[in-house]
Amino acid sequence: MVYMAPSIHQLQDAWMPELPEVETLRADLDREILGHSFMQAEVIQSRMTRGQGLEEIAHRIRGQVVRAIGRRGKFLLVHLSSEDTLLLHRGMSGNILLELRRDPVKEHQHMSLELDDGRFLTVYDPRGFGEIRVLDPAAVAERLALMGPEPLGPAFSAEYLARRWASRTAPLKTLLLNQSMVAGLGNIYADECLWAAELSPSRPAGAVSLAELATLRHRIQEVLSEAIECRGTTFSDAMDLYGRPGTYQHHLQVFHRAACPRCRGQIQQIRVANRGTSLCPACQR
Numbered sequence: 001m002v003y004m005a006p007s008i009h010q011l012q013d014a015w016m017p018e019l020p021e022v023e024t025l026r027a028d029l030d031r032e033i034l035g036h037s038f039m040q041a042e043v044i045q046s047r048m049t050r051g052q053g054l055e056e057i058a059h060r061i062r063g064q065v066v067r068a069i070g071r072r073g074k075f076l077l078v079h080l081s082s083e084d085t086l087l088l089h090r091g092m093s094g095n096i097l098l099e100l101r102r103d104p105v106k107e108h109q110h111m112s113l114e115l116d117d118g119r120f121l122t123v124y125d126p127r128g129f130g131e132i133r134v135l136d137p138a139a140v141a142e143r144l145a146l147m148g149p150e151p152l153g154p155a156f157s158a159e160y161l162a163r164r165w166a167s168r169t170a171p172l173k174t175l176l177l178n179q180s181m182v183a184g185l186g187n188i189y190a191d192e193c194l195w196a197a198e199l200s201p202s203r204p205a206g207a208v209s210l211a212e213l214a215t216l217r218h219r220i221q222e223v224l225s226e227a228i229e230c231r232g233t234t235f236s237d238a239m240d241l242y243g244r245p246g247t248y249q250h251h252l253q254v255f256h257r258a259a260c261p262r263c264r265g266q267i268q269q270i271r272v273a274n275r276g277t278s279l280c281p282a283c284q285r
């Protein structure tokens with residue numbers, strides 16, 4: 001069966017970078033810039049700085065050595081030798097690119113950082129819903145305080161979900177998208193994980209059994225791990241650090257597909273949590 005890539009119009013409310021796409025960037029940045037220092041920093045637009053001054057951000061980056069690269073949910077965290085952290089969120093359309101030379105500032109360019117080996121780390125974001133800030137450890141902790149556990153970490157268990165979702169009547173998908181329940185899932189992977197677990201996105205979360213939650217947790221970990229191996233899902237112009245697309249869009253089982261690969265039934269498109277949602281009504285209960 002041939003997978004037809006959805007048009008950008010179909011995806012306008014659907015696609016944004018999720019955990020696998022941010023984790024791919026984290027791993028690449030870890031390999032490329034760890035131990036390097038930022039010789040120059042230029043913040044070009046104020047749209048994503050949430051009130052932090054452009055020169056303040058640049059000043060706190062200039063001269064700093066990259067001592068670690070972390071990720072929390074969809075946030076990328078570049079830890080600097082000053083103990084400050086450069087916090088980056090890709091929003092709905094953000095690309096972070098490693099470039100070999102300085103080009104003239106382009107449209108939608110938000111930041112340009114020059115590394116000590118002459119390469120440039122550049123942030124582009126046409127829609128500008130992302131975030132670029134430099135924060136001290138207390139401010140980073142405060143920004144991330146309400147986030148739920150990492151889905152690939154040990155705190156994310158069936159028992160945890162049962163506790164958080166007990167007697168909740170909200171649909172399963174709504175709670176999977178809620179970053180305070182679990183960090184990093186968005187529209188595409190929520191649909192894929194629910195299909196893999198054979199659970200309906202609109203089922204009340206409190207009515208899911210512990211055994212079903214154990215399956216859901218397992219499937220979430222499987223789907224995310226496979227997507228990370230594929231370097232994420234790419235629609236439209238979302239790219240990795242090197243400007244290349246991921247390949248997981250070729251492995252999607254339910255998201256914007258016509259027929260269910262499991263039962264050959266027709267995939268339905270509905271709205272849950274006010275988001276376009278793909279499901280197989282025959283397989284997902």
Ligand SMILES: [Zn+2]
Nearest residue numbers: 260263280283
């Ligand atoms: Zn099916």
